[in-house]
Amino acid sequence: xTSAYALTFLALMSACGAGATGATTAPPxxxxxxxxTVNATPNIAFNPSPVKIxxxxxxxxxxxxVAHNVYFDAVAGAPDDIPGNNAGxxxxxxxxxxxxxxxxxxxHPGMRGSIVxxxxxxxxxxxxxxx
Numbered sequence: 001x002t003s004a005y006a007l008t009f010l011a012l013m014s015a016c017g018a019g020a021t022g023a024t025t026a027p028p029x030x031x032x033x034x035x036x037t038v039n040a041t042p043n044i045a046f047n048p049s050p051v052k053i054x055x056x057x058x059x060x061x062x063x064x065x066v067a068h069n070v071y072f073d074a075v076a077g078a079p080d081d082i083p084g085n086n087a088g089x090x091x092x093x094x095x096x097x098x099x100x101x102x103x104x105x106x107x108h109p110g111m112r113g114s115i116v117x118x119x120x121x122x123x124x125x126x127x128x129x130x131x
Contacts, residue, residue: 033052033053033054033057034053034054034056034057034058035053035057035058035059035060036051036052036053036057036058036059036060037059037060037061037062037090038051038059038060038061038062038113038115039062039064040061040062040063040064040066040068040070040086040105040111041064041066042064042065042066044066044105044108044110044111045111046103046105046111046112046113049112049113049114050100050113050114050115050116051113051114051115051116052115052116052117052118053095053115053116053117054117054118054119055095055096055097055098055117055118056094056095056096057094057095057117058092058093058094058095059092059093059095059115060090060091060092061082061086061090061091061092061093062090063086063087063088063089063090063091064087064088065087065088066087067085067086067087067107068085068086068087068105068107068108068111069081069082069083069084069085069086069105069106069107070082070091070093070103070104070105071083071103071104071105071106072101072102072103073101073102073103073104075099075101075102076097076099077095077096077097077099077101078101079093079094079095079101080093085107095115095117097117098117098118098119099116099117099118100114100115100116100117101114101115101116101117102114103115
């Protein structure tokens with residue numbers, strides 16, 4: 001009887017592994033990000049930057065304890081600026097058209113960021129804010 005169990009066990013094990021090459025298949029990528037958050041930090045930086053998002057996606061600018069604003073470079077498809085001294089609030093903008101949209105904080109010269117709107121590839125790791 002013991003040899004019958006052993007043969008059955010071996011038959012089952014070889015059937016379960018039939019055709020296995022040791023390679024694994026990665027799961028399909030998730031849906032492209034439709035939202036992301038950019039933090040305007042007290043360290044006078046936009047983080048993350050660049051941010052990648054699909055057309056029609058929304059970026060939320062999160063303003064912490066230090067006042068900032070957002071002025072987009074003058075390019076077709078850029079959303080409205082976020083003027084003023086914004087602290088302790090969040091403001092969202094939607095990006096309808098593919099392209100690269102640079103922006104800066106007028107309060108802090110040299111504080112710049114960019115948003116890339118287009119198709120997302122599986123190598124994009126800055127999705128959804130770190131995303």
